[in-house]
Structures are given as C-alpha cells and as structure tokens.
Amino acid sequence: MIFEPTAGLDKKSTALTAARRAADPQLSARLDEIAERGFCIIKDAFSSEQVQLTKTQLAPWLQGKLMGRNNFEGESSERVYALLAKAPVIADMVTHPDVLAIVDALLSPHYLLSAALAINVHPGETSQPFHVDDNEGAMVLPKPRVALGVSAIWALDDFTTTNGATEVVPGSHLWADDREPQQHEIEQVIMPAGSALVFAGSLIHRGGANVSASSRLAVTPQYCMPWLRQIENMVLAVPPSMAQQYSDRVRELLGYSIVEPGFMGYVDGRHPRVLIPND
Numbered sequence: 001m002i003f004e005p006t007a008g009l010d011k012k013s014t015a016l017t018a019a020r021r022a023a024d025p026q027l028s029a030r031l032d033e034i035a036e037r038g039f040c041i042i043k044d045a046f047s048s049e050q051v052q053l054t055k056t057q058l059a060p061w062l063q064g065k066l067m068g069r070n071n072f073e074g075e076s077s078e079r080v081y082a083l084l085a086k087a088p089v090i091a092d093m094v095t096h097p098d099v100l101a102i103v104d105a106l107l108s109p110h111y112l113l114s115a116a117l118a119i120n121v122h123p124g125e126t127s128q129p130f131h132v133d134d135n136e137g138a139m140v141l142p143k144p145r146v147a148l149g150v151s152a153i154w155a156l157d158d159f160t161t162t163n164g165a166t167e168v169v170p171g172s173h174l175w176a177d178d179r180e181p182q183q184h185e186i187e188q189v190i191m192p193a194g195s196a197l198v199f200a201g202s203l204i205h206r207g208g209a210n211v212s213a214s215s216r217l218a219v220t221p222q223y224c225m226p227w228l229r230q231i232e233n234m235v236l237a238v239p240p241s242m243a244q245q246y247s248d249r250v251r252e253l254l255g256y257s258i259v260e261p262g263f264m265g266y267v268d269g270r271h272p273r274v275l276i277p278n279d
C-alpha cells in the first residue's frame with residue numbers, strides 16, 4: 001500500500017490545502033515534489049543579509065566546544081541545540097512563510113516545532129548514518145505510513161559536492177522500514193546558502209562526508225504532529241521569560257499552545273500562554 005504524505009489529515013485540512021494549492025502554483029509544485037520524491041528545495045529563502053545575521057548570532061556558540069558526542073551527531077561536527085534560546089533570528093527561519101505553507105499542508109493544525117539545531121560539519125567528518133526524522137522514541141508505527149513530521153535543512157554555507165551536503169534518498173518516504181538505500185539511489189543536495197531543503201520526516205537522509213577544507217553550516221528546524229512528543233523539550237529550552245520576546249506563532253510552535261478542539265497541552269487547566277509574562 002502506498003501512502004500520500006497527506007493521507008493522515010482531516011477533511012477540513014485537506015480542503016484548505018486544495019484551496020491553497022489552487023491559489024499558489026509554486027506551493028502546489030513543491031507539494032507534488034514532496035509527494036513524489038519526498039523533498040523539495042526552496043532557493044533564496046533567506047537573503048544574504050539574513051544568512052549573515054544568522055551566522056553572526058550563531059558564532060558565539062560555534063567555538064569548537066559543542067562537538068558531537070557520537071557517530072550520529074558527528075565527532076567532527078558542532079551541534080547547537082535550543083536555538084530559540086540562543087539566536088532569536090532563528091524565529092524568522094522557523095516561521096518562514098514558504099516553509100510553513102508546506103508544513104501546514106502536511107501536518108495537522110497545531111503542529112509543533114520538534115527541534116531547531118545548528119550543525120556545523122567540519123573537514124574530515126564522515127557520513128552520518130542514514131535515518132528518518134519522524135521515528136524518535138521507539139516508534140511502533142512501521143513504514144510505509146504518513147509522515148509524522150516535516151524537516152527543513154537551511155544552508156548557511158553553500159552546500160557543495162565535497163563539504164558535507166545533506167544526502168537524500170528520493171522516494172524513500174514511501175518505502176517499508178526494511179529497504180536499505182543502494183549507492184545509486186543516493187542524491188546529494190547541492191544548494192546555495194540561503195536555500196532550504198524541506199522534506200517529509202519519513203524520508204531517508206543523512207549528513208554527507210566533508211572532504212573539503214571548509215566547514216558547512218546548516219540549521220535544521222523540524223516540525224511534528226501536535227500529538228507527538230517533541231524531540232527537544234521546547235518549553236524547558238525556551239521558558240516563559242524567553243518566550244515573551246516571540247510572536248504568538250513562535251510561542252505556539254514551541255508548545256505554548258493547546259490542540260483544539262480539546263485540551264491537550266493545558267497547564268493547570270489553563271492555556272499555557274498565561275505563564276508568559278505580560279501576555
């Protein structure tokens with residue numbers, strides 16, 4: 001059985017997506033590409049000024065101290081988590097309208113930001129193990145299944161053939177769990193700084209090996225269904241006093257939200273936004 005990435009959505013969301021597709025052919029083409037190949041690339045999603053500002057805000061955290069602790073994180077890579085507690089410009093990435101238009105179509109309303117981390121792949125780094133992003137926590141739902149998350153990987157340096165560009169396996173979001181990618185099925189994502197790779201959380205991918213002389217910086221915001229546990233514990237990473245600086249949209253994505261209709265996410269019987277000072 002083949003699952004469309006959107007097969008898990010309710011009728012209202014599906015109708016909304018159909019209306020948005022009709023109004024926005026570019027969005028429609030991106031959604032078609034994700035349905036078929038599992039990913040799309042948004043070029044020039046950030047201007048060179050935004051790329052530079054992001055690098056400037058990340059620089060204090062990229063001092064060679066937060067190196068990966070295993071082969072998955074990458075022992076020659078730096079990983080900076082909890083980015084919304086460290087670099088407020090990341091909010092513009094996390095809420096980028098072209099990315100959220102895709103996430104809106106693929107996940108249920110009130111979806112959450114599951115992770116937002118920077119990955120600086122240094123020269124000498126080897127390929128990461130292949131993985132999908134939407135199966136954390138001993139997932140018991142085998143593939144093929146609907147995507148439970150959507151991930152973006154934003155290039156802050158040009159992704160080249162040698163510096164550790166992300167590698168994807170087109171179509172693998174529709175595979176069963178036991179299918180292993182063969183060499184000829186792997187595609188490098190070559191894209192200029194400021195571009196965003198957006199993909200179904202069920203797509204097989206990995207960070208590539210960096211055989212160049214320069215590092216490759218990326219930020220990966222990942223979104224998940226509202227009823228899944230976030231990979232990063234976002235409301236502890238960004239407590240109410242810090243959430244105060246952000247828009248309602250960012251706060252909602254962090255988890256200062258409830259899943260409506262219903263009450264998943266309440267705190268002491270009330271909407272969690274009441275904990276944000278001066279709200």
Ligand SMILES: O=C(O)CCC(=O)C(=O)O
Pocket residue numbers: 072119121128133153164165166167205206207208218
């Ligand atoms: O750094 C990359 O290109 C990919 C990283 C990744 O997929 C991950 O850590 O989940």
